[in-house]
Amino acid sequence: MLPDPSALAIVIPAHYACAGVAFFCAVVALVGYQRLTYRAFSICCLCVGGTQIGQAEYYTAQTVEQAAASIKLQTGMWLLVIPQLFLFIGAYTRQVRIAPWYAGLCVVFGVLVVANWMMPVGLRFESLRMADPLVLPWGETLARFQGESTAIGTFARLLIVPIVVWAAIRTWRHYRAGYRRAAILLGIYLALQVASMVHGRLIDHGILQSFYSAGFAFMALMLVMSVNLLLDLVQRSAQLKHALTDLQASTALREAAEHREHELAFTDTVTGLPNRNKFREEALRLFAAAHHEKSDLAILLLDLDHFRHVNDALGHDVGNGLLRQVAGRLTQANAGQAFLANLGGDGFIAMLNIPAGTPAEEAEMRARALASNLQGALAGEFAVGTHRLHIAASVGIAFHRGSVETGYTTFKNAEMAMYEAKARGRRAIRVFQPQLAEAVARRLRIQDGLRAAQQRGELVLEYQPVVAADLRTASLEALVRWHSAELGRVSPAEFVPIAEQTGDIHPIGAWVLDTACAQIGAWTRSGVRFGAHVAVNISPWQLMQDEFVAQVQAALVRHGIQPGQLMLEVTESALLFNLEDCIERLHQLRDLGIKVALDDFGTGYSSLHYLHQLPLDTLKIDRTFIVRIGDADGRLLVGGIVNMAAHLGLSVVAEGVETAAQCDILRELGCHYIQGYFACPPVGDGALRDFLARSPRD
Numbered sequence: 001m002l003p004d005p006s007a008l009a010i011v012i013p014a015h016y017a018c019a020g021v022a023f024f025c026a027v028v029a030l031v032g033y034q035r036l037t038y039r040a041f042s043i044c045c046l047c048v049g050g051t052q053i054g055q056a057e058y059y060t061a062q063t064v065e066q067a068a069a070s071i072k073l074q075t076g077m078w079l080l081v082i083p084q085l086f087l088f089i090g091a092y093t094r095q096v097r098i099a100p101w102y103a104g105l106c107v108v109f110g111v112l113v114v115a116n117w118m119m120p121v122g123l124r125f126e127s128l129r130m131a132d133p134l135v136l137p138w139g140e141t142l143a144r145f146q147g148e149s150t151a152i153g154t155f156a157r158l159l160i161v162p163i164v165v166w167a168a169i170r171t172w173r174h175y176r177a178g179y180r181r182a183a184i185l186l187g188i189y190l191a192l193q194v195a196s197m198v199h200g201r202l203i204d205h206g207i208l209q210s211f212y213s214a215g216f217a218f219m220a221l222m223l224v225m226s227v228n229l230l231l232d233l234v235q236r237s238a239q240l241k242h243a244l245t246d247l248q249a250s251t252a253l254r255e256a257a258e259h260r261e262h263e264l265a266f267t268d269t270v271t272g273l274p275n276r277n278k279f280r281e282e283a284l285r286l287f288a289a290a291h292h293e294k295s296d297l298a299i300l301l302l303d304l305d306h307f308r309h310v311n312d313a314l315g316h317d318v319g320n321g322l323l324r325q326v327a328g329r330l331t332q333a334n335a336g337q338a339f340l341a342n343l344g345g346d347g348f349i350a351m352l353n354i355p356a357g358t359p360a361e362e363a364e365m366r367a368r369a370l371a372s373n374l375q376g377a378l379a380g381e382f383a384v385g386t387h388r389l390h391i392a393a394s395v396g397i398a399f400h401r402g403s404v405e406t407g408y409t410t411f412k413n414a415e416m417a418m419y420e421a422k423a424r425g426r427r428a429i430r431v432f433q434p435q436l437a438e439a440v441a442r443r444l445r446i447q448d449g450l451r452a453a454q455q456r457g458e459l460v461l462e463y464q465p466v467v468a469a470d471l472r473t474a475s476l477e478a479l480v481r482w483h484s485a486e487l488g489r490v491s492p493a494e495f496v497p498i499a500e501q502t503g504d505i506h507p508i509g510a511w512v513l514d515t516a517c518a519q520i521g522a523w524t525r526s527g528v529r530f531g532a533h534v535a536v537n538i539s540p541w542q543l544m545q546d547e548f549v550a551q552v553q554a555a556l557v558r559h560g561i562q563p564g565q566l567m568l569e570v571t572e573s574a575l576l577f578n579l580e581d582c583i584e585r586l587h588q589l590r591d592l593g594i595k596v597a598l599d600d601f602g603t604g605y606s607s608l609h610y611l612h613q614l615p616l617d618t619l620k621i622d623r624t625f626i627v628r629i630g631d632a633d634g635r636l637l638v639g640g641i642v643n644m645a646a647h648l649g650l651s652v653v654a655e656g657v658e659t660a661a662q663c664d665i666l667r668e669l670g671c672h673y674i675q676g677y678f679a680c681p682p683v684g685d686g687a688l689r690d691f692l693a694r695s696p697r698d
């Protein structure tokens with residue numbers, strides 16, 4: 001029967017279409033070629049494409065020979081596909097050690113492929129004869145052929161059974177392992193494939209009159225894999241995106257940690273400025289750059305004056321708070337001109353580049369300008385917690401010209417200049433000069449010697465009378481003296497500031513107070529008429545101690561003296577720190593009956609501003625005013641101070657009166673008391689008794 005050319009053709013074109021799709025899938029699957037699953041799948045697709053063409057040719061075969069050729073192609077392709085399918089399912093379900101099995105199957109099915117090729121009609125049939133064509137309901141006619149099955153063909157089919165069973169087990173395990181979607185899709189394909197194989201057997205045995213469906217079943221696998229590939233790609237790109245985000249996050253975290261580590265290693269934790277490590281690193285760079293460019297570097301060492309006393313008296317929290325604010329102000333004043341760092345505690349350093357060719361005087365001018373800017377920035381009051389603090393700084397400057405190696409020397413020079421600035425009092429700026437080295441060495445000797453001075457009994461007190469207008473002794477001032485075994489006589493004007501910086505002022509001050517009180521007691525008991533009281537100089541740092549009032553009280557009790565026999569002399573600098581606390585302490589002392597004098601009046605800062613707040617008995621006009629009292633201006637000034645003191649109800653002592661003329665002028669101006677070489681220099685106990693014996697009595 002000839003096929004009806006007008007009939008609808010579905011099955012044959014469908015096979016060709018499936019072949020096309022299979023070849024297309026073979027190529028597309030190569031997108032995932034790195035994975036074994038896709039490589040195996042790609043080969044499967046190629047072979048299946050071949051079976052589809054074979055099947056289509058079978059249906060259109062006009063002769064037995066044509067049918068035999070198409071069956072051979074079809075069977076050969078199926079035989080080739082089995083090991084690939086095995087490999088694919090194995091890889092798909094993550095079967096381990098699949099390679100030897102795959103190799104075994106390749107050998108067996110390879111032999112079968114060869115056998116199929118050699119046999120006249122192929123492996124399926126012994127012989128072939130044309131049967132009645134199959135006419136499908138829509139009129140399409142498919143050629144059909146029949147023949148006897150071969151034993152080897154049956155063997156090949158039986159071989160497929162254990163593979164299918166294994167595939168089913170793998171699919172189940174895969175499902176149990178959590179790959180549900182993949183396992184279900186594979187399961188569907190397997191079910192379809194098995195069903196289509198059974199369907200094919202029924203057709204072969206003439207039980208069913210239908211076209212073969214095995215080729216179409218494989219299309220299901222292609223669909224499965226395409227969907228899987230798509231989902232895989234989506235999932236992988238999501239994973240990639242996720243991994244990328246993770247990576248970015250962890251990189252950011254790592255970078256932040258590294259940055260923080262770097263910050264910690266190179267930043268001072270208190271002030272937030274670059275620390276000593278950073279300074280070292282930067283200094284090497286700056287020295288090398290300066291050497292290369294033949295430029296100079298100014299090194300400015302800035303050290304807060306008496307900062308240790310803030311820590312001692314108010315605690316480290318307040319000290320750190322103050323340092324933080326100081327650093328902030330310094331940074332602002334520096335305005336990026338110099339490299340600024342903290343060397344630990346209250347020591348700061350600024351390194352300023354001076355361009356090549358700048359004359360030495362201009363270089364010094366620039367460095368001094370920066371130094372005074374930095375100092376100036378500290379001028380205003382600092383509010384730390386409830387405390388109102390004032391602090392100043394001394395600056396040492398040294399210039400670096402030369403190689404990196406000499407950098408350390410420059411640093412040391414700046415340090416010497418800074419010590420010298422400190423020795424000169426507060427707020428000084430000093431530029432290094434070679435002769436400074438000597439001054440610094442002496443300073444260090446004093447510093448070391450002072451420690452032992454007390455134990456060795458090298459400290460003694462001298463007393464200087466304060467006399468009234470009629471030259472009667474009104475009171476005494478106790479002044480400490482140091483007769484050093486190594487350095488000879490050292491003036492308190494030199495060693496007291498050093499002791500204040502090192503903290504030695506506390507034991508020394510306590511000793512002075514105790515010795516003076518003991519002397520008052522002794523004189524009182526032996527009837528020496530030394531006047532109303534003995535004045536003892538108090539360092540600002542003693543007054544800042546919480547226990548100071550108790551310490552004074554204990555000395556009074558210990559030596560059995562009246563509070564009114566003791567006067568404490570404080571300087572204005574005492575009040576610069578922590579004004580409220582100091583005023584409070586002075587009030588407590590006055591309440592005990594102890595007298596208080598403001599020493600060196602006129603040399604401090606903004607004296608008039610808080611003079612009325614201070615609980616005072618006496619004002620001591622500094623010697624610098626008395627020296628100039630011969631001038632009209634000086635006279636006016638001292639007259640003004642005397643009037644003001646009278647107005648405030650304070651008695652006035654003029655310090656450093658050396659001549660009768662000065663004495664006369666002071667008397668005219670209404671100054672009640674004078675102290676100075678004119679009346680009597682500071683003397684020891686013996687000389688003092690002589691003086692008192694000679695002085696007028698009432």
Ligand code: C2E
Pocket residue numbers: 464478479480491492493496509512537538539569599600623655656657658675676677678681682
């Ligand atoms: P100050 O308390 O103002 O003491 C007065 C200083 O002037 C003393 O110097 C005294 O010897 C000196 N002086 C007295 N009359 C004259 C004079 O007519 N002409 C001149 N040129 N000088 C005169 P000194 O003893 O060298 O003491 C210097 C400073 O050292 C004192 O100044 C005081 O601030 C401090 N000081 C002395 N002893 C102590 C002490 O025991 N404790 C503390 N914290 N400071 C002390």
Ligand code: MG
Pocket residue numbers: 477537569599
């Ligand atoms: Mg004094």
Ligand code: MG
Pocket residue numbers: 599600620622623655
């Ligand atoms: Mg004085």
